[in-house]
Amino acid sequence: xxxxxxxxxxxxxxxxxxxxxxxxxxxxxxxxxxxxxxxxxxxxxxxxxxxxxxxxxxxxxxxxxxxxxxxxxxxxxxxxxxxxxxxxxxxxxxxxxxxxxxxxxxxxxxxxxxxxxxxxxxxxxxxxxxxxxxxxxxxxxxxxxxxxxxxxxxxxxxxxxxxxxxxxxxxxxxxxxxxxxxxxxxxxxxxxxxxxxxxxxxxxxxxxxxxxxxxxxxxxxxxxxxxxxxxxxxxxxxxxxxxxx
Numbered sequence: 445x446x447x448x449x450x451x452x453x454x455x456x457x458x459x460x461x462x463x464x465x466x467x468x469x470x471x472x473x474x475x476x477x478x479x480x481x482x483x484x485x486x487x488x489x490x491x492x493x494x495x496x497x498x499x500x501x502x503x504x505x506x507x508x509x510x511x512x513x514x515x516x517x518x519x520x521x522x523x524x525x526x527x528x529x530x531x532x533x534x535x536x537x538x539x540x541x542x543x544x545x546x547x548x549x550x551x552x553x554x555x556x557x558x559x560x561x562x563x564x565x566x567x568x569x570x571x572x573x574x575x576x577x578x579x580x581x582x583x584x585x586x587x588x589x590x591x592x593x594x595x596x597x598x599x600x601x602x603x604x605x606x607x608x609x610x611x612x613x614x615x616x617x618x619x620x621x622x623x624x625x626x627x628x629x630x631x632x633x634x635x636x637x638x639x640x641x642x643x644x645x646x647x648x649x650x651x652x653x654x655x656x657x658x659x660x661x662x663x664x665x666x667x668x669x670x671x672x673x674x675x676x677x678x679x680x681x682x683x684x685x686x687x688x689x
Contacts (some may be wrong), residue, residue, distance in 0.1 A: 482541045484509040489546025498658040529555040542569045549574035568612040573649040576624040577604040612675040613638040618646035
């Protein structure tokens with residue numbers, strides 16, 4: 445498995461013939477202009493993303509963006525959320541990118557598999573801190589979380605292993621995410637065959653863990669556009685810069 449670092453776009457030789465890409469942190473307006481030709485669709489998780497959340501910050505920075513709005517932000521019924529996703533995304537017959545968080549990641553994955561016709565407009569997908577499917581059921585939150593006993597578990601613990609992501613996709617994970625254990629997150633990344641970044645001890649990558657203005661996310665989006673081939677197979681993108689960058 446190839447290993448990448450996001451510090452610059454210049455490839456360097458690494459041990460064991462692994463390639464490393466380093467991307468210089470760039471906060472200039474020119475950086476954002478390179479990704480503004482895509483309409484960005486924000487897909488929040490349970491409770492929506494408030495004004496201080498990185499998703500709201502990103503929408504403001506990019507300008508050309510919209511948000512999937514759920515009927516009940518506190519009742520994560522996947523089928524209902526998928527329908528709202530489909531209704532919103534299908535309005536845009538133009539190139540788009542999807543930026544999802546938490547249960548919004550599960551909504552995005554399920555919707556793209558149930559409505560594959562949407563993929564013709566989707567150029568790239570970023571999934572940040574996906575929630576554990578085992579914590580949800582057809583009626584909302586699962587009453588029992590036991591992925592080893594599917595006969596007594598009405599959750600989506602195994603369902604999401606059946607889904608595929610055949611679009612340029614980046615999965616951003618946290619080592620101490622209370623909504624999905626890191627080991628389980630890696631298992632899903634391998635099942636979906638998508639590259640991932642270990643963001644370190646970043647909690648649920650939300651306001652509570654310090655993720656408001658998140659300039660590095662713009663770097664990720666830019667790299668995805670410039671080198672989409674890197675995001676079409678299972679690759680570890682190792683994070684090698686400070687969270688304060």
